[in-house]
Amino acid sequence: GAVVSQHPSWVICKSGTSVKIECRSLDFQATTMFWYRQFPKQSLMLMATSNEGSKATYEQGVEKDKFLINHASLTLSTLTVTSAHPEDSSFYICSPDGDRVSYEQYFGPGTRLTVT
Amino acid sequence: DAKTTQPPSMDCAEGRAANLPCNHSTISGNEYVYWYRQIHSQGPQYIIHGLKNNETNEMASLIITEDRKSSTLILPHATLRDTAVYYCIVRVGGTSGSRLTFGEGTQLTVNP
Numbered sequence: 001g002a003v004v005s006q007h008p009s010w011v012i013c014k015s016g017t018s019v020k021i022e023c024r025s026l027d028f029q030a031t032t033m034f035w036y037r038q039f040p041k042q043s044l045m046l047m048a049t050s051n052e053g054s055k056a057t058y059e060q061g062v063e064k065d066k067f068l069i070n071h072a073s074l075t076l077s078t079l080t081v082t083s084a085h086p087e088d089s090s091f092y093i094c095s096p097d098g099d100r101v102s103y104e105q106y107f108g109p110g111t112r113l114t115v116t
Numbered sequence: 117d118a119k120t121t122q123p124p125s126m127d128c129a130e131g132r133a134a135n136l137p138c139n140h141s142t143i144s145g146n147e148y149v150y151w152y153r154q155i156h157s158q159g160p161q162y163i164i165h166g167l168k169n170n171e172t173n174e175m176a177s178l179i180i181t182e183d184r185k186s187s188t189l190i191l192p193h194a195t196l197r198d199t200a201v202y203y204c205i206v207r208v209g210g211t212s213g214s215r216l217t218f219g220e221g222t223q224l225t226v227n228p
Contacts, residue, residue, distance in 0.1 A: 004159075034215060043203075044160065044218040093159050095216070103148065105216055107159035 003027050004096055006108040013084055013115055021079045021111045023094030029074035030096030035067075038091040038110075050077060074098075084115040120204045125223040128198075134191040136222050138204030141185040146208050149180060150216070151189045153200040160203065160218075163189065194226045 003026040013019050023033065031052050036044040048064075050056035050071040058064045066088075068080040077096070081088055094108040121139040128134040140149065151163040164171055164178045166187070171178045177190040191198055203221040207214060 036218075043220050044154075046215055046217070049215065091157070095159075097214075103150070103165050104162040105152075105160075107161070110157065110159050112157065 002096070002106040004094065004106050004108040006092075006094060006111050008111060009109065010112040011114070013113070015085055015115055016083055018080055018082045019084055019113060021081070021092055021094075021113075023077045023079070023096065023108050025075050025096040025098075025106075028096075029098050030077070031074060032097040033069075033071050033077040034095040034097065035069060035077075035079050036093045036095065038093065044093060081113065084113070086115045089113055089115045120206060120219050122202075122204055122219065122222045124220065125225070127225050127227060128191075128194045130196055130226050130228050131193055134194040134198065134224055134226070136189040136191075136202050136204075136224060137186065138189070139186045140204070140206045143184050143206050144208075147206045148208070149178065149184075149187050150205045150207060151176070151178065152203045152205065152216070152218075153198075154203070154221070155197075155200045163202075194224075196226050196228060198224065199226045200224060 005024045007022045033050045035047045037047050038044045046059050047062045048056045048058045050069045052071050052074050056069040071077040091110050091112050093110045148165050148167050150165040152160040154160045164176050166178045166180050180187045201221040201223050203218050
């Protein structure tokens with residue numbers, strides 16, 4: 001399967017600061033990137049979808065000015081949580097996709113964000 | 117994408133088969149059944165998928181009823197490492213930009 005990495009794997013930040021999460025697709029070109037978040041004891045919820053070189057599409061209820069997504073290359077996408085608050089504490093997971101016929105969707109290992 | 121219904125939790129003894137059911141009564145003819153699992157604090161992992169025929173791979177077997185309204189994921193010899201949340205998802209075709217919508221899944225606990 002494809003190799004997807006996320007950095008950092010966990011981060012603790014203070015309320016009001018910004019945090020950047022990187023997602024790298026190591027062995028295939030990710031023309032599309034899905035970003036999910038998962039609150040404790042809940043399922044994964046899609047936050048946004050981005051295509052390389054264009055603006056991300058956000059799901060209803062997700063603030064685009066708070067969760068900044070950059071997908072400038074086919075191997076790297078970043079999610080920046082701006083002015084983080086404790087309610088943003090969650091598990092963030094990326095899922096790259098590319099121009100290929102495949103039935104297997106790949107996911108990163110996730111980033112645990114805790115805002116104090 | 118069609119909605120799926122799964123039991124919230126199941127238990128299984130180590131070494132025994134784990135049979136996880138999923139209802140997808142509104143599935144369309146061009147929608148596939150996918151199974152993923154998520155071990156605690158990790159990203160989801162693909163297990164298997166099928167359209168209408170039963171499928172088997174090194175991880176599991178997938179049994180789809182003839183009317184395609186339900187399916188069962190079978191882990192033939194469950195181990196403690198199979199403890200995870202298992203998600204049944206229906207979606208049209210392959211990937212290339214098509215999202216996966218996760219339901220609540222089934223928490224499978226394999227007991228020693």
